[in-house]
Amino acid sequence: MTQLLVFIIRRLTQYIPMILAVIIVTFLLVRLAPGDPTYILVGEVGDESFVRAARERLGLDKPLYEQFVIYISNVFRGDLGYSYLRSEPVAKLIVERIPATLLLVLTAMFISALIGIIVGTIAAAKRGAADLTLSTLSIVGISIPYFWLAQIILIIFAVWLGVFPLGGMVSVGHEYQGLQYFIDVVYHLTLPAMTLAIFNIAFTTKITRGSVQEALTQDYILTARAKGIPESRVVFRHALRNALIPVVTYTGFNTGVLLVGAILTETVFAWPGMGSLLYDSIRLRDYPVVLGIFIYGSIIVVLANLLVDILYGILDPRIRLR
Amino acid sequence: MRAVDGVTLDLRKGESLAIVGESGSGKSTLAFSIMRLLPDNARIIDGSIWLYPEKIDLVRLSNDDMRKVRGRRIGMVFQDPMTFLNPVMRVGDQVAEAIMYHHGCTQKVARKRAVELLERLRIPDASNVALRYPHQLSGGMKQRVIIAIAISCNPEILIADEPTTALDVTVQAEVLELLRGLIHELGMSLILVTHDLGIVAEICDRVAIMYAGKIVEIAETYSLYKSPKHPYTVGLLKAVPRIHESNSGVGGIRGSPPDLVNPPAGCRFYPRCPFVFEKCLGEEPPLIRVNNDRAVACWLMM
Amino acid sequence: MGTFPSLKVENVKKYFQVGRAVFGRGKQYVKAVDDVSFTLDVGGSLGIVGESGSGKTTLAKVILRLLEPTSGKVYLDGVNLFSLNNKELRKLRPKMQMIFQDPMASLNPRKKIMHIIGQVFKIHTGISDVEIRERVIDLLAKVGLTPPELFLDRYPHELSGGQRQRVCIARAIALNPKLLIADEPVSALDVSVRGQIVKLLLEIYEKHINEIAYIVISHDIALIKSLCKDTMVMYLGKVVEKGEVRRIIEEPLHPYSQMLISSIPVPDPEIARNRKRIPISGEIPSLINPPKGCYFHPRCPYVMDRCREKTPPLIKVDDRLVSCYLYSE
Numbered sequence: 001m002t003q004l005l006v007f008i009i010r011r012l013t014q015y016i017p018m019i020l021a022v023i024i025v026t027f028l029l030v031r032l033a034p035g036d037p038t039y040i041l042v043g044e045v046g047d048e049s050f051v052r053a054a055r056e057r058l059g060l061d062k063p064l065y066e067q068f069v070i071y072i073s074n075v076f077r078g079d080l081g082y083s084y085l086r087s088e089p090v091a092k093l094i095v096e097r098i099p100a101t102l103l104l105v106l107t108a109m110f111i112s113a114l115i116g117i118i119v120g121t122i123a124a125a126k127r128g129a130a131d132l133t134l135s136t137l138s139i140v141g142i143s144i145p146y147f148w149l150a151q152i153i154l155i156i157f158a159v160w161l162g163v164f165p166l167g168g169m170v171s172v173g174h175e176y177q178g179l180q181y182f183i184d185v186v187y188h189l190t191l192p193a194m195t196l197a198i199f200n201i202a203f204t205t206k207i208t209r210g211s212v213q214e215a216l217t218q219d220y221i222l223t224a225r226a227k228g229i230p231e232s233r234v235v236f237r238h239a240l241r242n243a244l245i246p247v248v249t250y251t252g253f254n255t256g257v258l259l260v261g262a263i264l265t266e267t268v269f270a271w272p273g274m275g276s277l278l279y280d281s282i283r284l285r286d287y288p289v290v291l292g293i294f295i296y297g298s299i300i301v302v303l304a305n306l307l308v309d310i311l312y313g314i315l316d317p318r319i320r321l322r
Numbered sequence: 323m324r325a326v327d328g329v330t331l332d333l334r335k336g337e338s339l340a341i342v343g344e345s346g347s348g349k350s351t352l353a354f355s356i357m358r359l360l361p362d363n364a365r366i367i368d369g370s371i372w373l374y375p376e377k378i379d380l381v382r383l384s385n386d387d388m389r390k391v392r393g394r395r396i397g398m399v400f401q402d403p404m405t406f407l408n409p410v411m412r413v414g415d416q417v418a419e420a421i422m423y424h425h426g427c428t429q430k431v432a433r434k435r436a437v438e439l440l441e442r443l444r445i446p447d448a449s450n451v452a453l454r455y456p457h458q459l460s461g462g463m464k465q466r467v468i469i470a471i472a473i474s475c476n477p478e479i480l481i482a483d484e485p486t487t488a489l490d491v492t493v494q495a496e497v498l499e500l501l502r503g504l505i506h507e508l509g510m511s512l513i514l515v516t517h518d519l520g521i522v523a524e525i526c527d528r529v530a531i532m533y534a535g536k537i538v539e540i541a542e543t544y545s546l547y548k549s550p551k552h553p554y555t556v557g558l559l560k561a562v563p564r565i566h567e568s569n570s571g572v573g574g575i576r577g578s579p580p581d582l583v584n585p586p587a588g589c590r591f592y593p594r595c596p597f598v599f600e601k602c603l604g605e606e607p608p609l610i611r612v613n614n615d616r617a618v619a620c621w622l623m624m
Numbered sequence: 625m626g627t628f629p630s631l632k633v634e635n636v637k638k639y640f641q642v643g644r645a646v647f648g649r650g651k652q653y654v655k656a657v658d659d660v661s662f663t664l665d666v667g668g669s670l671g672i673v674g675e676s677g678s679g680k681t682t683l684a685k686v687i688l689r690l691l692e693p694t695s696g697k698v699y700l701d702g703v704n705l706f707s708l709n710n711k712e713l714r715k716l717r718p719k720m721q722m723i724f725q726d727p728m729a730s731l732n733p734r735k736k737i738m739h740i741i742g743q744v745f746k747i748h749t750g751i752s753d754v755e756i757r758e759r760v761i762d763l764l765a766k767v768g769l770t771p772p773e774l775f776l777d778r779y780p781h782e783l784s785g786g787q788r789q790r791v792c793i794a795r796a797i798a799l800n801p802k803l804l805i806a807d808e809p810v811s812a813l814d815v816s817v818r819g820q821i822v823k824l825l826l827e828i829y830e831k832h833i834n835e836i837a838y839i840v841i842s843h844d845i846a847l848i849k850s851l852c853k854d855t856m857v858m859y860l861g862k863v864v865e866k867g868e869v870r871r872i873i874e875e876p877l878h879p880y881s882q883m884l885i886s887s888i889p890v891p892d893p894e895i896a897r898n899r900k901r902i903p904i905s906g907e908i909p910s911l912i913n914p915p916k917g918c919y920f921h922p923r924c925p926y927v928m929d930r931c932r933e934k935t936p937p938l939i940k941v942d943d944r945l946v947s948c949y950l951y952s953e
Binding site for chain 2: 218219220222223224225226227228229230231233237238241242315316317318
């Protein structure tokens with residue numbers, strides 16, 4: 001167990017510089033872009049005197065390295081600036097939205113991983129006609145653009161069939177508590193999660209299938225079969241257990257992709273998460289928020305990768321010793 | 323491609339039979355056929371494999387029934403311990419697995435038995451080793467784990483496919499010694515598939531020499547080494563360098579192992595045979611019993 | 625002959641660093657080759673015998689400077705190979721050649737045999753293409769690939785294992801090397817084919833005995849006996865015994881040599897089942913933490929206190945060199 005702990009700590013120390021790099025890049029982007037950084041941070045709000053006052057307040061007239069120090073200390077205190085457009089601190093705006101996005105993305109990821117791995121494994125073990133159909137479906141699944149898919153799903157299930165709500169996270173006007181609240185959220189979560197999941201299901205299926213197929217050609221599968229144990233155990237306990245390693249890695253990388261997908265999906269379904277916030281902020285030119293989401297998003301992706309690494313260490317004992 | 327082309331063989335209870343051949347001889351294919359562990363592109367198209375005392379034809383068994391035979395009645399030891407063990411599963415669990423399924427016992431009981439097996443295979447500190455993963459063990463230890471897996475359910479027959487080829491010489495000697503002891507203790511029959519005439523001399527009672535998918539000679543070990551009859555056997559024995567003789571191992575047999583997709587007509591060995599004559603090119607010699615314990619497939623014998 | 629021995633290897637060491645210096649634990653090394661010295665005269669043939677971890681292949685690569693040494697010197701005809709710069713080294717390459725274990729991996733699968741061997745001449749000599757073709761044909765005939773013209777346009781995968789190894793040999797001797805190292809030259813080949821290659825190597829050796837010195841590396845001492853006069857037995861990067869092969873087999877002095885010889889399977893059931901066996905104990909220890917003192921002491925049936933303290937020096941005993949306290953005063 002301590003092996004695992006050491007491994008985790010070592011990985012953490014590798015990731016922290018990455019986050020720092022993101023923060024620094026954000027800082028530089030704003031300050032070094034052509035034009036007056038004040039406008040970027042303050043937005044097109046207010047007159048000349050307001051802008052001058054803002055510039056002073058934000059310390060944009062100070063030398064670069066001083067600004068940097070202030071900036072870093074702010075970021076570490078959780079202060080990502082102020083959205084003049086919405087009259088709220090950026091950090092507050094974003095943090096409010098994080099739970100919703102996490103709920104959506106994690107649900108989508110969980111469902112798609114589960115379905116993708118099981119379907120992929122069966123496809124690899126069975127081969128034949130079923131396999132071909134699944135492969136084709138996978139490719140279709142991967143190729144569909146999110147926003148189109150989201151809208152199609154919305155139209156079919158919410159508008160035509162009326163089975164699911166048109167958007168939002170909770171039903172308007174009701175103040176549900178406890179279990180009813182839970183059910184209401186799930187009800188609203190279904191369509192956007194399904195949309196996001198489709199891409200990942202297709203992707204995971206494809207990766208799993210390839211990986212399990214490869215694993216099934218390995219020598220230790222012969223040893224397993226020579227024991228006379230049931231084929232299902234050979235496939236799941238021996239082949240899949242080894243095949244999961246690359247699958248987990250890819251799934252980790254996919255978090256970033258899912259977060260991006262979440263942007264448009266949330267927007268279409270009016271899901272109150274970071275994604276729709278980003279979309280709106282870009283549209284409204286609320287740059288401080290955009291930059292803030294940039295930082296938060298990067299942190300989330302890094303954390304996801306860290307989790308993947310940890311999982312990797314659990315799955316593959318050979319990694320832990322290195 | 324006919325990897326194994328008309329092989330008839332019997333294995334007596336408690337005997338060790340070697341199947342010797344080079345690449346393309348079909349020896350490994352034969353071994354895997356008995357276990358019905360052939361790759362997807364291979365098929366047994368004819369013949370029977372009889373398991374006694376029930377006289378079951380393994381070739382005609384259903385997949386489910388064959389699974390009951392594997393591990394329980396016939397165990398297999400594989401060549402490369404590095405790739406034939408599951409890298410993400412603890413070694414003890416891999417040994418316990420077959421026991422759980424064939425004897426229907428709990429994991430705890432199976433694990434205990436697994437540790438006993440490892441001890442029997444002279445693995446020091448067996449209970450700790452059982453908790454390790456394959457990559458933490460040395461080559462010799464890994465091979466012992468593979469043997470433990472093969473004998474875990476006390477099979478009557480053990481098939482070993484080049485079990486020591488991937489090991490160092492000193493480790494090889496130890497593993498062979500172990501195998502020999504186990505077979506006598508447990509009363510198992512052994513089929514040893516190998517290209518190494520040295521290890522055959524150490525532990526086998528009878529030897530079958532294969533070439534291009536056919537058996538060319540079968541004999542009792544002592545007789546075979548003393549007076550080999552088939553030209554291929556003669557050539558093979560000459561080709562092995564011996565440490566106590568001078569000028570051994572020089573020359574080999576001319577030519578190369580045959581193409582199995584287009585085997586030569588007639589006797590498959592004729593392109594390389596120093597005693598070839600006309601009949602060899604036209605007709606394939608059948609395997610004929612020469613005396614009590616010897617059979618040879620060669621026109622020279624008739 | 626010249627005043628220098630053809631090959632002089634002096635205190636060669638090759639250590640690989642493993643793991644980083646972290647939390648008080650210093651840098652760890654794998655001492656693949658740990659202070660090896662020997663000389664080889666023109667016309668000499670030396671075998672290097674060892675199991676996995678003995679360092680024999682690493683030693684060969686270091687001698688040819690395919691790996692940079694950690695310390696030591698290697699003199700080929702009086703020239704210190706380790707002091708040459710890249711350009712000078714490249715010029716010397718044709719004179720020191722190696723034949724590797726796996727002929728399939730040593731040949732470029734996308735090139736025809738003509739190109740594979742012809743390249744040697746193209747790179748190192750200025751002769752015309754027509755002449756190159758002639759020389760290649762000569763070489764192919766020399767290694768027994770006849771009719772040679774038939775092989776020029778073939779690709780490696782179209783040849784059998786034995787034929788491929790012959791191509792490798794042809795390529796190695798193309799420019800008349802002074803030093804030829806064969807690393808497990810027949811291990812990847814079928815038994816019936818091995819003898820052919822052994823015969824070929826012996827023929828080449830005898831034909832060039834006045835120009836060439838050669839080294840054969842193998843785990844199979846019987847093979848070395850067919851090819852070499854002398855041999856070194858290596859264990860964990862050190863030489864434990866050196867002398868004539870025939871003699872070492874008859875009467876191995878070092879306990880490891882004894883263990884090794886007694887483990888070799890003999891293709892004769894009379895001898896195999898009746899001979900006295902030295903019990904094998906333990907396995908080759910990890911290279912990262914070799915035992916203190918004599919590396920072999922944990923497995924040695926004759927271990928004494930001295931053995932645990934310091935590595936025994938290589939001393940002359942009768943017609944051999946042995947590194948074992950059993951034989952010192």
